[in-house]
Amino acid sequence: MSILVVGSVALDTIRTPFGYVCEALGGSAVYFSVAARFFTDVHLVAVVGRDFPDEHVRFLENRGVDMKGLKKVDGKTFRWEGEYLFDLNEAKTIRTELNVFQDFRPVIPEEYRHADHVFLANIDPELQLEVLKQVKNPSLVACDTMNYWIRGKPQELKNTLKTVDIVFLNEQEARELAGEANLIKAAKYIHALGPSVVVIKRGEYGALLFQNEKIFWAPAYPLETIFDPTGAGDSFAGGFMGYLCRDRHIEKGTYKKGIVYGSIMASFNVEDFSVRRIASVTFADIERRYQEFKNLTSFEDILIQVS
Amino acid sequence: MSILVVGSVALDTIRTPFGYVCEALGGSAVYFSVAARFFTDVHLVAVVGRDFPDEHVRFLENRGVDMKGLKKVDGKTFRWEGEYLFDLNEAKTIRTELNVFQDFRPVIPEEYRHADHVFLANIDPELQLEVLKQVKNPSLVACDTMNYWIRGKPQELKNTLKTVDIVFLNEQEARELAGEANLIKAAKYIHALGPSVVVIKRGEYGALLFQNEKIFWAPAYPLETIFDPTGAGDSFAGGFMGYLCRDRHIEKGTYKKGIVYGSIMASFNVEDFSVRRIASVTFADIERRYQEFKNLTSFEDILIQVS
Numbered sequence: 160m161s162i163l164v165v166g167s168v169a170l171d172t173i174r175t176p177f178g179y180v181c182e183a184l185g186g187s188a189v190y191f192s193v194a195a196r197f198f199t200d201v202h203l204v205a206v207v208g209r210d211f212p213d214e215h216v217r218f219l220e221n222r223g224v225d226m227k228g229l230k231k232v233d234g235k236t237f238r239w240e241g242e243y244l245f246d247l248n249e250a251k252t253i254r255t256e257l258n259v260f261q262d263f264r265p266v267i268p269e270e271y272r273h274a275d276h277v278f279l280a281n282i283d284p285e286l287q288l289e290v291l292k293q294v295k296n297p298s299l300v301a302c303d304t305m306n307y308w309i310r311g312k313p314q315e316l317k318n319t320l321k322t323v324d325i326v327f328l329n330e331q332e333a334r335e336l337a338g339e340a341n342l343i344k345a346a347k348y349i350h351a352l353g354p355s356v357v358v359i360k361r362g363e364y365g366a367l368l369f370q371n372e373k374i375f376w377a378p379a380y381p382l383e384t385i386f387d388p389t390g391a392g393d394s395f396a397g398g399f400m401g402y403l404c405r406d407r408h409i410e411k412g413t414y415k416k417g418i419v420y421g422s423i424m425a426s427f428n429v430e431d432f433s434v435r436r437i438a439s440v441t442f443a444d445i446e447r448r449y450q451e452f453k454n455l456t457s458f459e460d461i462l463i464q465v466s
Numbered sequence: 467m468s469i470l471v472v473g474s475v476a477l478d479t480i481r482t483p484f485g486y487v488c489e490a491l492g493g494s495a496v497y498f499s500v501a502a503r504f505f506t507d508v509h510l511v512a513v514v515g516r517d518f519p520d521e522h523v524r525f526l527e528n529r530g531v532d533m534k535g536l537k538k539v540d541g542k543t544f545r546w547e548g549e550y551l552f553d554l555n556e557a558k559t560i561r562t563e564l565n566v567f568q569d570f571r572p573v574i575p576e577e578y579r580h581a582d583h584v585f586l587a588n589i590d591p592e593l594q595l596e597v598l599k600q601v602k603n604p605s606l607v608a609c610d611t612m613n614y615w616i617r618g619k620p621q622e623l624k625n626t627l628k629t630v631d632i633v634f635l636n637e638q639e640a641r642e643l644a645g646e647a648n649l650i651k652a653a654k655y656i657h658a659l660g661p662s663v664v665v666i667k668r669g670e671y672g673a674l675l676f677q678n679e680k681i682f683w684a685p686a687y688p689l690e691t692i693f694d695p696t697g698a699g700d701s702f703a704g705g706f707m708g709y710l711c712r713d714r715h716i717e718k719g720t721y722k723k724g725i726v727y728g729s730i731m732a733s734f735n736v737e738d739f740s741v742r743r744i745a746s747v748t749f750a751d752i753e754r755r756y757q758e759f760k761n762l763t764s765f766e767d768i769l770i771q772v773s
Contacts, residue, residue, distance in 0.1 A: 245647045340552045343690045364671040367688070376762050378683040381674070383650045415765035455683050456763040458722035 160404045161200035163297075164191045165265045165290050166280025166393070168205040168215075168229065172240040172254075173432060175247070175387050183433035184215045186237065187280035187303070190390035192224045193434045194397025194424035195278075197445060199404040202271040204228035204290075208236040208259045222438060228268050234259040247385050248362055267293040276404045278396060279323070281305050284316040291322055301325035301400055303392065309336050321353040327396050329360045342367065343374070356414060358399070358421075360392055368418045377418040378455055380426035380448060387432045391425040394437055398424030423448045467711045468507035470604075471498045472572045472597050473587025473700070475512040475522075475536065479547040479561075480739060482554070482694050490740035491522045493544065494587035494610070497697035499531045500741045501704025501731035502585075504752060506711040509578045511535035511597075515543040515566045529745060535575050541566040554692050555669055574600040583711045585703060586630070588612050591623040598629055608632035608707055610699065616643050628660040634703050636667045649674065650681070663721060665706070665728075667699055675725045684725040685762055687733035687755060694739045698732040701744055705731030730755045 171185030188205045195201050202225040209231060220226050237260035241250040265286060272295050279287040279302035287302055300323045308316050309332060316336075320326060326349060330342060337345035346357045346369035357369040363385075368375040399421035406413050423445055430436040478492030495512045502508050509532040516538060527533050544567035548557040572593060579602050586594040586609035594609055607630045615623050616639060623643075627633060633656060637649060644652035653664045653676035664676040670692075675682040706728035713720050730752055737743040 247647075340554075341690055341692075343688050361671065364668065365683075374688055374762065375765065376672075376685040376688070377765070378685075381650050381681055381683070383648055385648070419765050453765075455681065456765075458682065458684070458726050458760075458763075 160275045161202060162195055162276040162278060162400055162404050163202045163204065163228075163267065163271050163274035163294065164188050164195070164278045164280060164397075165204040165267075165287075166191060166278075166282060167237055167260055168203075168207050168211070169237040169239055169260075170211075171389060171433065172238070173242070173387055173389055175243045175432075176245050177384070177386050178432065180387075180432040182238070184218065185239065185389060185433060187390075187393045189219065189434060190393035190428065190437075191278055191280060191397040191400075192219065193222060193437050194394040194428065195401035195404070196223050196397075197424070197440075197442065198398075198401030198420070199276075201225060201401075202228055202268075202274060204265050204267060204271065206230045206232060206259050206263045206265075208232065208234045211236045218438075225271075228271060230266075232259050236260075241389065243388060247388050250389065265290050265293075275299070276400055277301070278400050279303065279319070280393060280396075281308075284308050284312050284319040287319045288315070288322065291319075299324050299400075299403065301327065301396065303327045303396060304332065306332055306335055317352055320349070323354050325356040325358065325400075326354040327358045327360060327392065327399075329362070329392065333357070333359045343369075346374075358418065360395060362388070362391070366395070366418055366422060368414055370414055375415045375418060377415075377422050378452065379422055380452065381455070382426060382430065385429045386436075388429050389432075390434070391429050394428035395421040395425040398422070419449060419452050420445070423452065467582045468509060469502055469583040469585060469707055469711050470509045470511065470535075470574065470578050470581035470601065471495050471502070471585045471587060471704075472511040472574075472594075473498060473585075473589060473610075474544055474567055475510075475514050475518070476544040476546055476567075477518075478696060478740065479545070480549070480694055480696055482550045482739075483552050484691070484693050485739065487694075487739040489545070491525065492546065492696060492740060494697075494700045496526065496741060497700035497735065497744075498585055498587060498704040498707075499526065500529060500744050501701040501735070502708035502711070503530050503704075504731070504747075504749065505705075505708030505727070506583075508532060508708075509535055509575075509581060511572050511574060511578065513537045513539055513566050513570045513572075515539065515541045518543045525745075532578075535578060537573075539566050543567075548696070550695060554695050557696065572597050572600075582606070583707055584608070585707050586610065586626070587700060587703075588615075591615050591619050591626040594626045595622070595629065598626075606631050606707075606710065608634065608703065610634045610703060611639065613639055613642055624659055627656070630661050632663040632665065632707075633661040634665045634667060634699065634706075636669070636699065640664070640666045650676075653681075665725065667702060669695070669698070673702070673725055673729060675721055677721055682722045682725060684722075684729050685759065686729055687759065688762070689733060689737065692736045693743075695736050696739075697741070698736050701735035702728040702732040705729070726756060726759050727752075730759065 166188035169186035473495035476493035
C-alpha cells in the first residue's frame with residue numbers, strides 16, 4: 160500500500176512568540192509526507208527551484224519518502240513568511256513568493272500512477288483534477304483546499320470535490336464553502352457535493368469527522384507549549400491518510416482512528432518549528448499519545464496525566 | 467443528598483436568528499435548578515420583585531425545586547435583554563436592569579444550611595463568601611464567576627476561590643483570571659488559587675476538566691439547531707453538580723461523567739428559549755444522549771447517527 164501526495168515544498172520563514180526560523184523546510188507535501196511515512200510508503204510530487212538545498216532532499220529521502228517526483232526547475236523555490244501572535248490560531252502572512260510553484264503542472268511519474276491512496280494537498284483545484292486524470296483507480300482520494308480557491312475557483316473546486324472520497328477543511332472554510340454557519344448543516348451540504356467523508360479541522364478545538372449521516376468528535380491533544388502551528392493541518396492529513404493506508408480493511412471505526420492518528424501527528428508537529436519534532440518522534444511516542452487520547456476522551460475510567 | 471444554589475432569577479428578553487421571547491423565565495439559579503433537579507433535591511436562594519409572575523414560582527415548584535429560599539421584595543425583578551447573531555457564540559447585551567438583584571444579600575434558610583453540595587452562581591464574590599459562612603460543612607462547593615468580577619473584584623474573587631472545590635469558567639475568563647493564553651497553564655494557575663477542580667467551558671467546542679494534574683476533554687453535543695444559548699453554562703453546572711450529588715461516592719471517573727451530564731443538559735437547554743426544552747426532557751432522553759456522547763468520542767467502535 161502506498162500514498163501519492165501532490166503539493167508544495169517550500170522554504171518557510173516563521174516568527175512565533177517562542178522563536179524564529181529562516182528558510183526552514185516546509186510546504187504541505189513535506190508536512191504530509193513526514194507524518195504519513197510512519198504508517199506507509201509515500202511518493203511525493205512537487206516542484207522546487209535550483210536554490211533548494213540538497214540537504215532537505217536527503218533529509219526526506221533518509222526518512223524514507225520517495226522523492227523521485229520532486230522536480231527541480233530553473234528559478235527560486237516557493238517561499239512563505241509568516242508570524243503568529245500569542246493566540247497562535249491564525250498566521251499573519253508577511254510575504255508569499257510563489258516562484259516556481261506558480262507554474263507547477265504536476266506530472267505523475269509512471270511508477271506512482273498505481274498508488275492506492277492519493278492526497279491532493281492545497282493547490283489549484285484544476286491541478287488537483289489533472290492529477291486525478293493521471294492516476295489509475297486509486298482506492299481512496301482525499302483533498303485539501305483553502306478560502307482562496309473557495310472564493311476564486313468555486314466551480315473548479317466543486318468539480319474536484321465530485322471526484323474525491325475525503326475532503327479536509329478548517330471550520331471557516333467549511334462554513335464559507337457551504338454558505339452556512341452551522342457546521343452540521345455545512346457538512347451535509349459538502350457531502351452532497353461528492354465526498355463521502357468530510358473532515359472539519361478546528362485547530363486547538365480538535366476535529367470533526369462526518370461520514371454520511373454519522374459524526375465523530377476528536378480532541379486536539381492539550382499542549383502547554385505550542386511552538387509553531389505551521390503544517391498542523393497537513394501533518395493531520397498525513398497521520399489520517401497514513402493510518403487508513405496501513406489498515407488495509409476500512410472497517411467500522413477506522414476513519415475515527417484515522418482522525419485520532421491525525422490529531423496525534425499534528426500535536427507532535429506543533430511542538431517545534433518545521434518538521435523538527437515530528438521527524439524525531441518514535442512509534443512508541445505515537446502509541447503512547449494514542450493511549451493518552453483514549454484516556455482524555457473516555458469518561459468511564461481514569462484521567463490522564465498532563466504535566 | 468441535596469444541593470443549595472444561590473444566584474439570580476430573572477426575566478429575560480431575547481432575540482436570536484430563530485425567534486424572540488419577552489420576559490421569559492431566566493436567571494442562573496433557574497437554569498441550574500431545572501437541570502440539577504433531574505438528579506437530586508435542589509434548594510434555591512434568590513430574590514425577585516413584586517412583579518414576578520406566580521406562575522413561574524409554581525412552574526419551578528412543580529418541577530420539584532424547593533423555592534422556600536426565593537425572597538419576594540418591593541421593587542422590580544432583575545431583567546436582562548440580549549441578542550445573538552448567527553454565530554450564537556456571544557450575546558450582545560442590549561439592557562441590564564439589576565433592580566432588586568442589586569441589593570441582594572442572600573440569607574440561607576435554616577433548613578438549607580445542611581445541604582451537602584453548594585453551587586454559588588455568578589454573583590458578587592463577596593456575597594458568595596457570605597453564603598459559605600452560613601452553611602455547615604458542605605461536602606462540595608462550586609462557584610461560577612464572570613469577567614466583571616475578575617476585573618472589578620480580583621482579590622475578593624481570590625478569597626472565594628480559596629474556599630471552593632470546583633470553579634466553572636469559560637475559556638476567556640480562565641485566560642483573563644490567570645493572565646495566560648495557554649489554557650493548560652491557566653488551569654494550573656487557577657488550581658493554585660484553591661479549587662482542586664477547574665472546569666473550562668468552551669461553548670460549541672465542549673469543555674475541559676482539570677483535576678490536579680489530570681485532564682478530561684468533553685465535546686459539546688453537535689446540534690443542527692441551536693435556538694438560544696442563554697443559560698447553557700448554568701444548565702451545564704446543574705447537570706454536572708446534580709450528577710455528582712446523585713453519585714454519593716466520588717470515584718474515579720465521576721467528575722468526568724459529571725462533565726458529560728453537564729454537556730447533555732446544556733445541549734437540551736439551547737434547543738429552545740428559556741427552560742422550555744430542558745423542562746420537557748425525560749430521563750430516557752438524558753440516557754439516550756449519554757450513549758450518543760459515548761459513541762461520539764469513542765474511536766474504537768461505531769459512529770453515531772445525527773440526523
